[in-house]
Amino acid sequence: MRDQSAPVGPVFPVPYLPTLGPVHPAAVTAGLWEQVLANNGTGRFLAHDPASRWGGTKNELVLHEDAAPDGRSAGVAVLCRRRRAVTVYHYAAEIDSEREREAAAKLAADHGAESARLLWLTPKAPPVQGQCRRIWMKTLSGSEPPPAEQVQPLNTLPPALRATWPDFADATAGEGFAALEARRRNGPLDGPLLVVTVSGRIAGAIGPMAVLPDPVGRRRLLPQYFAVLPGHRGQGLGRALWRAAMAWGAQAGADYQLLQTELGGASDRLCEDEALQVIGFATAI
Structure with missing residues (x-):
């Protein structure tokens, strides 16, 4: 003990x-x-x-x-x-x-x-x-690039586009969006969902976006669900969503975000490209 x-x-x-x-x-x-x-x-x-x-x-x-x-x-x-x-x-x-x-x-x-x-x-x-x-840490600042025009909050989309959200959530159940949609149906989430659309349908999403003070008073951008449909990967949509999330966090007064990515995976490579700080590794054995 x-x-x-x-x-x-x-x-x-x-x-x-x-x-x-x-x-x-x-x-x-x-x-x-x-x-x-x-x-x-x-x-x-x-x-x-x-x-x-x-x-x-x-x-x-x-x-x-x-x-x-x-x-x-x-x-x-x-x-x-x-x-x-x-x-x-x-x-x-x-x-x-x-x-x-x-x-x-x-x-x-x-x-x-x-x-x-x-x-x-x-x-x-x-x-x-x-x-x-x-395990990565992203330090946020007022110099975060503005979100791409193609990234919008889900609740601001026209009804026809917003109606494609349940299909997106089902298609990305493995990334947690089906469970998130079940929560959303039972009550409002603690922040917005940011989405990108392609050809009249939602193709990627990140969120919900929320900030919480950490144990020493810094404002932490909380972890988000993050996914792009398989048929639309490799087109820059994930990077656009990621940068929009960081811009949202900076505008909301967040000081940093912590993330975990599968070693060698797409999100891991994105964090490396965006020059995040590595603060450790967690291995399930």
Whole structure:
């Protein structure tokens, strides 16, 4: 178990905290982790938790944490009560993946969970041992280029164009838009959806767009769903949507955004082209 007097900084060398996900590097403080633990098990969201935008209750419970005395490695086990799944967040330069997976599986069984996974957090790209996501930070400023004319908020489209949205949402269910559309039907989202249209139909979208203060008072542009229909990829639509989202964030007073992209994927290449800062890697093994 955690030594209450131990500093938190070395335990989380990657700015990715269990139950919160990626956070601004300057926000990884002892006070933040104490907030997480003090709130643990209450079902409430911390005011700066990005997941709070969807309402409901906090379903993640920190089970325990272990850290090496020198702070060079740490593990934090979290139970998602809704999905009955355990995730062990492992911070270290190296990992015995077979041993750690077995330990995670045992922990899941001990807590009646149906599945377990190991998430390995590293400052540098690890050897390929699983599904790796790169964590990026985009710093926003007043110099963000204005959105392309082809990008418009969904709710400002003419009715005939807006009527193609459900078909787009169904076609991009794998990117989360079908679930988002179900939320939209049940009530307003916390911000607009930005879309591009081609030949009278919606071909790409990003959103919803919203800003939330982070643990140290910076304004964070929250993560968005982002997709372009397969038949329209490679035409610059994704880049136009991305830049429109960043322009929206800057105009709304956001200071930065954090993103996760599949290593080597289209979004990963876009972030690299746009010169975002890499702040870590998360590998599911």
